[in-house]
Amino acid sequence: MNQKYSPAPLGEPADDDANRAERAERGSEREERDPFLTAMGERVRLLRARRGMTRKTLATETGLSERHLANLESGVGNASVLVLRQLAATLNCALAEVIGDETTASAEWLLIRELLHGRDQAALQRARVALAEMFAQAPRDPHRKDRIALIGLRGAGKSTLGRMLAQERKVPFIELTRVIEQLAGCPPSEIHSLYGASAYRRYEHRALEAVIHEHERAVIASPGGLVSESGTFNALLSHCFTVWLQATPEEHMRRVIAQGDLRPMSGNKEAMDDLKRILAGRGELYGRADMTFDTSEKTLADAYLQLRDRLAARLAAESPDDARVS
Template sequence: MNQNYSSAPLDDPADEDASRAAGANRGADSAAERGAERDPFLTAMGDRVRLLRARRGMTRKTLATETGLSERHLANLESGVGNASVLVLRQIAATLNCPLAEVIGDETTASAEWLLIRELLQGRDQAALQRARVALAEMFAQAPRDPHRKDRIALIGLRGAGKSTFGRMLAQERKVPFVELTRVIEQLAGCPPSEIHSLYGASAYRRYEHRALEAVIHEHERAVIASPGGLVSESGTFNALLSHCFTVWLQATPEEHMRRVVAQGDLRPMSGNKEAMDDLKRILAGRSELYGRADMTFDTSEKTLADAYLQLRDRLAARLAAESPDEVRVS
């Protein structure tokens, strides 16, 4: 597919950083390279750190910079041969904005009730787990269900999926505002997202991201929203998006994502980085389960722009009508 889906800048600095610095993700401890025996606990912990990092679109170099640790130390940890101290693990958890328990093990072993809940959910398919999550969210909701949730359409996915292009087209046809969340973040911070990352770090960027989403939800009862690719990695922000917007995951193959970004004239993902495609695949794999929480999924691969938009529009209209025919307003 040779469609140039968007002329907008890269929608997530974390993704951009991950694509540009793949070279930092290589090089493990010599003991690991020699095939030294690894402790299963340390190996599993290394896998979790690598997964958490991929979900946030952070390279090992970025994580090292923000934690003050060396890349080699992190490489050892992720390879399962680094016996990190508790203080180091706390630094990593803080930078990745997750509980320490999520780094070192499964927090669902913490109590008998957790174990019973886990056993109840064990082996369920994704559809059943999604129904359980929605039921729990409604049970523990602090506020009444947002009556305008299905009037706000939020597009999620990696850059190159077509969020900006399809978002503008949907907004025009639905006669509602089109909002790029990245632009709102820039307005709130007074500088581009890339500068937020370089000056204050990924955690500060995610705080601005959350504030931007809250501002958009407060201001717009009806809108089409293009969200940054890494928004899904922050559970609080993503849960807010799911609660207040009807979400659509725009899918594409990794090759399609890369081809579209390069076709837009942005060669940064490929600049001096032969492993860019591996990085993109790793980020996509790390986030797929999170993107899969969307209300609807639409694959844009191997479609012309016109065909893809018409199919997306029709499927979206059918889903909205089927889920709440009395609430949907037709423009």
């Protein structure tokens, strides 16, 4: 378990932290904020949004105060190295991602950046697929197109449309969240509360590996935050044909409320803003899917028929050498 660090420097009372933060905030109003601290705060906010974590959740996981995190994200707080290390561990990313851009670390990285700079999305996707195949340690999965994985936020239609697809394709329908619960012996919410986010991510990866191993053909509904863990998401992309089910933030919220489930927005007065930040933070990751399908403003019947037809056309057209396109 990661050690929890106090935001107060050694030898200073923790109670002084709020006063120091207030003084720093007042000072920032009189002079321009440091660009480095501002950029770092934006990166922390983006990493948090990608994982669907509220500031309160991140504060609980790291042992820091919400006020300290708020100041850090706004470019006011000058966090210690220990605090940044704790944030990186909780967000499951390299410390370099919090402090700065890893791709500025060497001449080779800079040359690669220059080569890719200005390329359009299709060209970048081709480059990614080529690199993935170049460095792949295992042959291409021959059953990839037989496993359909639906990704997206809760309320996009993964469970409902997934069951309908599985029934027509005569394959098992698997909700990865249920597999995680079976492996852990408790609901995902309890995994988070008892063991933390890192333990949940391990169960999530194990659950996906188990499903891939046991099922050559299936329709899989994946948890919305799976895409934020690169190892697990890459495994999904390698072994499944992925479909991003999109919807507007308003449609997501309406459907979630209709289901009687407000997690993780319960008790949050800025639920819609949080939802929009999560969508913005994960949009580029969801965009790595083999295809996208917008379920907004469609009846269930229309959404299913259109999804079924588009999916059939894409699967028929795809060859082993095709690059993924959205």
